[in-house]
Amino acid sequence: MPIGFYSINIRPYCTTVALNQKVEITITSEANENITASITWDLSVIDFRLTSEATDNMIVNVNDDVTISYIPYGAIDKVLHVVIDKGT
Numbered sequence: 001m002p003i004g005f006y007s008i009n010i011r012p013y014c015t016t017v018a019l020n021q022k023v024e025i026t027i028t029s030e031a032n033e034n035i036t037a038s039i040t041w042d043l044s045v046i047d048f049r050l051t052s053e054a055t056d057n058m059i060v061n062v063n064d065d066v067t068i069s070y071i072p073y074g075a076i077d078k079v080l081h082v083v084i085d086k087g088t
Contacts, residue, residue: 014045021045048074 029035044086054068072078075086 011045014043046074046076047077048072048076052078 014021014023022040023043024040026036026038048085049073050070052068052070060066070080070082072080
C-alpha cells in the first residue's frame with residue numbers, strides 16, 4: 001500500500017454484548033518488516049435508538065395541541081431533551 005490516509009470501519013467487529021472492548025492496530029513497514037507500531041483503544045459500543053408513533057401522515061389543525069411520544073431505548077442512562085423550532 002502506498003503511504004497515505006486509510007480508514008476502516010470497525011463496527012462490524014464490535015458487539016454491544018461486551019461493554020468493554022479493546023481495539024489494537026498494528027502497522028508494519030513494507031520496506032522493513034522489523035519496523036512496527038501499535039496503538040490500542042478501550043471502547044464501549046452502545047445500542048441506542050429513539051422511536052416515535054409520529055408519521056408524516058399526521059394531520060394537525062392550526063392552534064391544536066399536539067402530543068407525540070418519544071421512547072428512548074438502550075442499555076445506558078438516558079436523558080431526552082427536545083427542542084422544537086417554531087420557525088419564522
